[in-house]
Structures are given as structure tokens and as C-alpha cells.
Amino acid sequence: GNSVTQMEGPVTLSEEAFLTINCTYTATGYPSLFWYVQYPGEGLQLLLKATKADDKGSNKGFEATYRKETTSFHLEKGSVQVSDSAVYFCALRGYQKVTFGTGTKLQVIP
Amino acid sequence: GAVVSQHPSRVICKSGTSVKIECRSLDFQATTMFWYRQFPKQSLMLMATSNEGSKATYEQGVEKDKFLINHASLTLSTLTVTSAHPEDSSFYICSTLWRTNNEQFFGPGTRLTVL
Numbered sequence: 001g002n003s004v005t006q007m008e009g010p011v012t013l014s015e016e017a018f019l020t021i022n023c024t025y026t027a028t029g030y031p032s033l034f035w036y037v038q039y040p041g042e043g044l045q046l047l048l049k050a051t052k053a054d055d056k057g058s059n060k061g062f063e064a065t066y067r068k069e070t071t072s073f074h075l076e077k078g079s080v081q082v083s084d085s086a087v088y089f090c091a092l093r094g095y096q097k098v099t100f101g102t103g104t105k106l107q108v109i110p
Numbered sequence: 111g112a113v114v115s116q117h118p119s120r121v122i123c124k125s126g127t128s129v130k131i132e133c134r135s136l137d138f139q140a141t142t143m144f145w146y147r148q149f150p151k152q153s154l155m156l157m158a159t160s161n162e163g164s165k166a167t168y169e170q171g172v173e174k175d176k177f178l179i180n181h182a183s184l185t186l187s188t189l190t191v192t193s194a195h196p197e198d199s200s201f202y203i204c205s206t207l208w209r210t211n212n213e214q215f216f217g218p219g220t221r222l223t224v225l
Contacts, residue, residue, distance in 0.1 A: 004153075032212075036216075041218075042218055043114070043116075043203060043216040043217050043218040043219050044154075044203070044205075044216040045216070046213065046214075046215075089153070089154070093212070097156060097159075098144075098156070098214060100153040100154045101153055102151070102152055102153045103151075103152075103153060
């Protein structure tokens with residue numbers, strides 16, 4: 001079946017540091033890929049998505065590129081802020097269902 | 111994105127009692143809703159898919175008699191945890207499906223603690 005593997009956290013960075021959260025997937029067919037963010041005490045919010053190979057999703061300074069050859073969808077941001085502190089989930093949607101990774105907690109310190 | 115509400119946000123109950131969690135789609139009529147369970151430091155696990163006007167489809171390993179799902183209207187789905195036990199303590203999250211582009215919107219979750 002489908003699966004998503006993302007790097008374990010927590011990840012602690014200083015403000016303005018570069019962020020990478022790795023995500024790889026296993027899926028049949030051509031899934032859509034997503035990054036969701038969960039702020040403390042809140043539900044999941046869609047951060048960005050890509051629906052086909054080589055697509056780049058971007059939002060709020062975050063980017064991720066759908067790499068079919070490496071089955072990856074790594075999340076990057078050039079300069080993180082304290083307000084980016086949250087849990088980030090990589091996910092894929094195959095036929096109807098969404099499969100989530102285990103989440104990576106990001107803590108940005110001033 | 112679309113707004114999904116859940117009620118209650120937190121509930122504490124005694125072992126053996128039943129707890130009902132409501133999920134409402136506030137911005138559109140959702141024929142399909144999903145219920146997830148999230149364990150600490152773990153991913154969201156899909157429990158069941160709820161379709162308006164029909165029986166829910168449960169994932170393997172999820173007891174349908176324990177986790178009763180009712181999707182009686184296009185804006186409301188309920189999850190009832192029957193005869194709750196401490197091992198049912200978890201964070202339950204619902205999600206609506208917007209069929210126009212198959213995008214999912216998530217509720218804020220309900221923290222269930224069974225004593």
C-alpha cells in the first residue's frame with residue numbers, strides 16, 4: 001500500500017535559518033502530494049501541494065518539488081520565523097484516500 | 111480554506127460511558143467526510159469514510175460497533191465512541207472533502223480523555 005516517510009523531529013532552528021524537512025513516499029500510480037501544517041491547538045491546514053511530477057508547490061515562503069525519480073517531496077524555506085513553529089505533515093493522495101507521514105515538529109527560536 | 115468545526119474540543123469521560131463528537135462543514139455541503147485518529151507523536155490514521163445518507167466505510171482494524179458514525183445531513187457527521195475505555199483516549203479529527211478539486215479541509219480536532 002501507499003506510505004509516507006518523513007524525517008523525525010523535533011527540528012530546532014534559529015530564526016532566519018534555512019529549513020529542510022525530508023519526505024519520501026511509496027505509492028502506486030500517480031499520487032498528489034501535500035504538505036500540511038498543524039499549529040498548536042489547531043487542526044491541519046493545507047500548506048502546499050503538487051499534483052504531478054516536477055510540479056513545485058509554494059506558499060508563505062515554503063516550497064516543495066514533486067520528484068518522481070527520487071519519490072520525494074522535501075519541504076524547504078529559506079528563512080524561518082518564530083511563527084513557523086508547528087508540526088508539518090507530508091501526505092499523499094492515491095485513489096480517494098490520503099496517507100500521512102508521522103509529522104515533524106519544528107521549533108524556531110528567536 | 112473551508113471552515114470545519116468540531117464539538118467538543120475537549121472531553122473527559124469515565125470508562126464505560128459513550129461520547130459523541132460532532133463535525134460540521136460550515137462553508138459547503140459535504141457528501142463525504144473522514145474521521146481520523148491521531149496518537150501522540152504519530153500520524154493521522156484514517157478510521158472511516160462517512161458518506162451522507164449511507165453507511166460509513168471503516169478501515170481495517172476499526173471496530174464499527176465501537177465507533178459509530180452517522181452522516182445524517184450534508185453538513186453534519188457525528189462519531190460516537192461507545193463504552194469508552196482508557197485506550198480510546200486520543201485526538202480525533204474530522205475532515206470534509208470538496209469534490210470540485212478533491213481537496214480536504216480539516217477540523218480542529220477533539221481531545222478525548224477516558225479515565
